[in-house]
Amino acid sequence: xxxxxxxxxxxxxxxxxxMARTAPSPARALLRLLLALLVAITxxxxxxxxRAEIEVNVNRGDVQPLPIAVPGFGGTQGAEIAQVISANLQxxxxxxxxxxxSFTERDLSxxxxxxxxxxxxxxxxxxxxxxxxxxxxxxxxxFRLWDVFAGQQLLGLQFTSSPENWxxxxxxISDAVYERLTGEKGYFDTRIVFVAExxxxxxxxKRLAIMDQDGANPSYLTSGDSIVMTPxxxxxxxxxxxxxxxxxxxxxxxxxxxxxxxxxxxxxxxxVFAPRFSxxxxxxxxxxxxxxxxxxxxxxxxxxxxxRLTSDPGIDTSGSFSPDGTKIAFTSDRSGQPQLYVMxxxxxxxxxxxxxxxxxxxxxxxxxxxxxxxxxxxxxxxxIGVMRPDGxxxxxxxxxxxxxGPTWAPNGRVLMFSRETPGGPSRLWSVDVTGRxxxxxxxxxxxxxxxxxxxxx
Amino acid sequence: xxxxxxxxxxxxxxLVGVAxxxxxxxxxxxxxxxxSLPPPVTQTQPPPRTELPPATQTPMTxxxxxxxxxxxxxxxVNVGDRVYFDTDSHDVRADAQPLLDxxxxxxxxxxxxxxxxxxxxxxxxxxxxxxxxxARRANAVREYLVSHGVPADRIATISFGKEQPIDGGSDxxxxxxxxxxxxAIVSGAR
Numbered sequence: 159x160x161x162x163x164x165x166x167x168x169x170x171x172x173x174x175x176x177m178a179r180t181a182p183s184p185a186r187a188l189l190r191l192l193l194a195l196l197v198a199i200t201x202x203x204x205x206x207x208x209r210a211e212i213e214v215n216v217n218r219g220d221v222q223p224l225p226i227a228v229p230g231f232g233g234t235q236g237a238e239i240a241q242v243i244s245a246n247l248q249x250x251x252x253x254x255x256x257x258x259x260s261f262t263e264r265d266l267s268x269x270x271x272x273x274x275x276x277x278x279x280x281x282x283x284x285x286x287x288x289x290x291x292x293x294x295x296x297x298x299x300x301f302r303l304w305d306v307f308a309g310q311q312l313l314g315l316q317f318t319s320s321p322e323n324w325x326x327x328x329x330x331i332s333d334a335v336y337e338r339l340t341g342e343k344g345y346f347d348t349r350i351v352f353v354a355e356x357x358x359x360x361x362x363x364k365r366l367a368i369m370d371q372d373g374a375n376p377s378y379l380t381s382g383d384s385i386v387m388t389p390x391x392x393x394x395x396x397x398x399x400x401x402x403x404x405x406x407x408x409x410x411x412x413x414x415x416x417x418x419x420x421x422x423x424x425x426x427x428x429x430v431f432a433p434r435f436s437x438x439x440x441x442x443x444x445x446x447x448x449x450x451x452x453x454x455x456x457x458x459x460x461x462x463x464x465x466r467l468t469s470d471p472g473i474d475t476s477g478s479f480s481p482d483g484t485k486i487a488f489t490s491d492r493s494g495q496p497q498l499y500v501m502x503x504x505x506x507x508x509x510x511x512x513x514x515x516x517x518x519x520x521x522x523x524x525x526x527x528x529x530x531x532x533x534x535x536x537x538x539x540x541x542i543g544v545m546r547p548d549g550x551x552x553x554x555x556x557x558x559x560x561x562x563g564p565t566w567a568p569n570g571r572v573l574m575f576s577r578e579t580p581g582g583p584s585r586l587w588s589v590d591v592t593g594r595x596x597x598x599x600x601x602x603x604x605x606x607x608x609x610x611x612x613x614x615x
Numbered sequence: 616x617x618x619x620x621x622x623x624x625x626x627x628x629x630l631v632g633v634a635x636x637x638x639x640x641x642x643x644x645x646x647x648x649x650x651s652l653p654p655p656v657t658q659t660q661p662p663p664r665t666e667l668p669p670a671t672q673t674p675m676t677x678x679x680x681x682x683x684x685x686x687x688x689x690x691x692v693n694v695g696d697r698v699y700f701d702t703d704s705h706d707v708r709a710d711a712q713p714l715l716d717x718x719x720x721x722x723x724x725x726x727x728x729x730x731x732x733x734x735x736x737x738x739x740x741x742x743x744x745x746x747x748x749x750a751r752r753a754n755a756v757r758e759y760l761v762s763h764g765v766p767a768d769r770i771a772t773i774s775f776g777k778e779q780p781i782d783g784g785s786d787x788x789x790x791x792x793x794x795x796x797x798x799a800i801v802s803g804a805r
Contacts, residue, residue, distance in 0.1 A: 359783030450754025
């Protein structure tokens with residue numbers, strides 16, 4: 159798929175200053191957008207005193223989702239494309255797609271300016287409309303994003319692809335809208351690799367599986383004849399690494415999703431587990447167990463040489479590189495209980511960063527480098543949380559009987575994890591980094607160990 | 616074994632008895648006295664039959680002897696293949712030592728047997744840490760057996776972490792069962 163982008167309107171080049179994409183944090187970007195809309199609405203309100211007041215309520219990161227209208231696009235599969243976009247924006251928690259039954263303008267086309275008044279009436283702050291055409295076997299989707307109260311186009315793009323890729327086109331439009339309105343990259347044109355679970359609790363069947371981030375197109379990657387766990391995406395390629403466990407041995411595999419080529423990381427004297435790629439995809443950090451003791455190693459994938467990083471008698475596992483590749487966060491129980499540590503990626507200067515009381519495991523550095531996400535176990539409950547890489551500003555985002563194993567969306571805004579109820583199956587959930595938007599993933603089956611892909615090309 | 620007695624055998628026994636009685640009479644010659652003989656036994660008259668007790672009431676019983684010594688079943692039933700651990704601990708508990716002593720004794724006797732110690736953890740922990748914890752438990756069992764005379768090269772280890780619970784429940788009793796070291800016989804048992 160090779161989407162083409164072209165600017166359809168000069169206003170896309172000259173964004174309103176208040177919408178400029180310079181805000182360092184999404185909350186600030188959204189606040190700026192809402193303030194800009196408030197200014198626009200105030201201006202409009204001078205001539206339309208009967209219009210309802212918009213409420214901008216920013217309180218400890220609580221943001222009112224932005225009312226947005228995504229009417230069905232014209233043309234083949236236009237309705238389905240709009241539904242996928244609408245569902246993506248809704249799940250982000252930052253947008254509130256309006257009920258299509260309330261729309262009064264119904265003959266929209268990407269080639270005609272909308273009648274803004276009819277969208278103001280239902281208080282749509284933003285409008286996404288589009289037209290789908292099929293030319294020479296290619297699907298062509300034109301779409302525009304409008305600031306309703308300013309009466310201005312914010313974005314106009316055309317995507318061309320083969321017709322079976324219509325969902326990916328919808329995800330790319332979602333990402334474009336998200337990025338234009340929040341100032342941050344989107345995460346909708348991505349996939350989730352995870353462990354699909356079936357069988358009983360005492361005879362589990364665990365298969366590697368992959369699906370779109372919205373739960374569509376799930377498919378299995380392994381047959382289930384061995385237990386698989388902890389798949390992790392490369393940040394640079396459509397490649398994953400995971401662990402396979404048989405009674406005789408454990409193996410770490412590298413699996414290329416495009417070529418379906420699978421290879422073992424190699425043979426080691428003990429168990430190998432907990433693999434994770436370096437940010438450049440050139441190395442894998444993993445644990446090797448020998449004589450009951452687990453230590454961290456790193457393998458250079460081009461030279462196939464591995465280096466030992468830790469050698470203390472405690473458990474050292476769950477290594478995760480910082481985005482610049484210079485540091486590794488990991489779990490160790492060298493203090494007597496599992497806690498989080500950060501060291502140089504050569505194994506130097508290990509330093510404990512967790513200290514809030516309780517057991518800390520599964521540190522995962524955020525793609526932006528801003529946070530380390532983790533699982534915390536305290537008082538009989540489990541939490542997904544985040545802290546700064548120096549251990550400050552710990553915040554717990556979830557609480558349940560058993561939450562574990564966070565993975566970051568590529569923009570660092572959303573975390574996905576496994577949640578289990580007592581005696582029940584494991585399911586995939588997501589929470590945004592503020593902890594405000596917690597929801598089950600739209601995947602009906604039992605699953606665990608999710609890993610978020612980078613944005614697709 | 617079932618006793619099988621037919622009527623002709625009973626008849627032969629009766630004849631033997633009559634012959635013995637007459638031989639005894641020959642051995643001790645005495646003055647003939649007029650005594651009335653018992654009525655002659657005629658061959659045309661069958662002797663009274665004795666009712667034998669039904670076979671099911673015989674005093675003999677039969678039961679399987681139990682697992683063949685040296686078999687996997689022998690190990691599992693008569694020795695025990697699983698010891699349990701405390702939360703987040705890999706210390707061999709005092710109550711596990713007699714069972715491991717018995718495992719060591721059994722493995723010393725059956726020297727062709729190779730085993731794999733499988734370390735398990737309960738669900739109250741995260742996946743990767745529990746793999747490491749299970750590996751520690753498996754190794755603790757292995758070291759105990761080695762220190763009690765079982766050659767190290769006969770004992771492999773693996774950790775299943777929390778992936779293979781033996782109890783699917785979510786309470787203290789289930790978690791206790793799932794924190795274990797399982798000694799699985801891999802080869803060499805009869």
